Amino acid sequence: MSSYQKNKPEFNCADIEEYVQQYLDNVLDEEKKRLFEEHIEYCLPCDKKIEFERKFKEIVRLKAKENLPHETIDRKLKELLENLY
Amino acid sequence: MVTDKQKEFAKLIEPHLPSLYNTALRMTHNQNDAEDLVQDALFKAYRALDQFQKDTNFRAWVFRILVNTFITAYRKAIRQPQKVSYDDMEEFFLYKRLDETVTLQEVPKEEFLENLFDDDVKEALDNLPYQFRLVVLLCDVEGFSYNEIANIINAPLGTVMSRLYRGRKLLQRYLWNYAKKRGYITDEFLPKK
Numbered sequence: 448m449s450s451y452q453k454n455k456p457e458f459n460c461a462d463i464e465e466y467v468q469q470y471l472d473n474v475l476d477e478e479k480k481r482l483f484e485e486h487i488e489y490c491l492p493c494d495k496k497i498e499f500e501r502k503f504k505e506i507v508r509l510k511a512k513e514n515l516p517h518e519t520i521d522r523k524l525k526e527l528l529e530n531l532y
Numbered sequence: 533m534v535t536d537k538q539k540e541f542a543k544l545i546e547p548h549l550p551s552l553y554n555t556a557l558r559m560t561h562n563q564n565d566a567e568d569l570v571q572d573a574l575f576k577a578y579r580a581l582d583q584f585q586k587d588t589n590f591r592a593w594v595f596r597i598l599v600n601t602f603i604t605a606y607r608k609a610i611r612q613p614q615k616v617s618y619d620d621m622e623e624f625f626l627y628k629r630l631d632e633t634v635t636l637q638e639v640p641k642e643e644f645l646e647n648l649f650d651d652d653v654k655e656a657l658d659n660l661p662y663q664f665r666l667v668v669l670l671c672d673v674e675g676f677s678y679n680e681i682a683n684i685i686n687a688p689l690g691t692v693m694s695r696l697y698r699g700r701k702l703l704q705r706y707l708w709n710y711a712k713k714r715g716y717i718t719d720e721f722l723p724k725k
């Protein structure tokens with residue numbers, strides 16, 4: 448069994464680059480996800496990049512959200528209801 | 533006099549109003565147009581409410597109507613797709629630029645992201661070509677899945693993915709350019725070599 452160890456599929460840094468988006472969106476299949484995580488466990492440069500991309504997604508979400516006050520929502524809902532026909 | 537149907541609709545729609553306004557605002561670039569767009573979309577949704585299958589995804593359904601309403605109303609404005617160069621859409625763009633910048637090497641790169649102003653992120657989004665902007669908003673801001681987005685924008689899954697990944701890369705490029713323009717990264721911070 449262990450003589451085939453060399454042929455064991457493995458992700459390299461280029462694979463990480465290829466699959467980073469899908470990994471962060473959690474759409475990789477189990478096998479690819481495992482290979483992905485195995486690589487970033489021992490490859491610090493990739494791990495740091497992944498963490499940065501994760502943070503980037505979070506920042507976009509947090510900073511692009513307009514926080515509408517409750518009163519505004521209530522007012523808009525009332526306006527909407529009055530205009531429905 | 534408010535009818536039962538109106539009350540039912542109001543209850544369904546209320547939790548999604550902030551998201552709908554937010555998306556409309558990023559798509560139309562201004563408050564008044566955003567309000568008109570949401571209003572139009574919700575009229576359509578109300579009139580089509582009987583066609584909505586109970587127990588299916590109301591949020592995705594109403595966003596689909598919003599997107600269709602947007603595309604119809606802005607058909608002229610969005611007819612010419614903006615030219616985007618795909619040559620230099622490298623992965624990890626922002627990370628690599630930060631890494632090349634000498635003075636930033638000691639600082640955690642996440643700090644650069646945290647220090648961005650909301651308006652910078654919004655402006656960068658607003659500048660994305662609309663097809664990319666829409667998909668980035670739906671995925672990264674509103675949290676829809678690839679399949680839901682494919683349904684909302686009526687496009688194949690592969691299209692959703694390529695627009696999303698390109699959109700994110702463009703966004704990083706824009707944010708890097710703003711940072712330089714605003715002086716967060718100045719010329720005295722010379723790149724390595």
Ligand SMILES: [Zn+2]
Pocket residue numbers: 459460463486490492493494
């Ligand atoms: Zn690596």
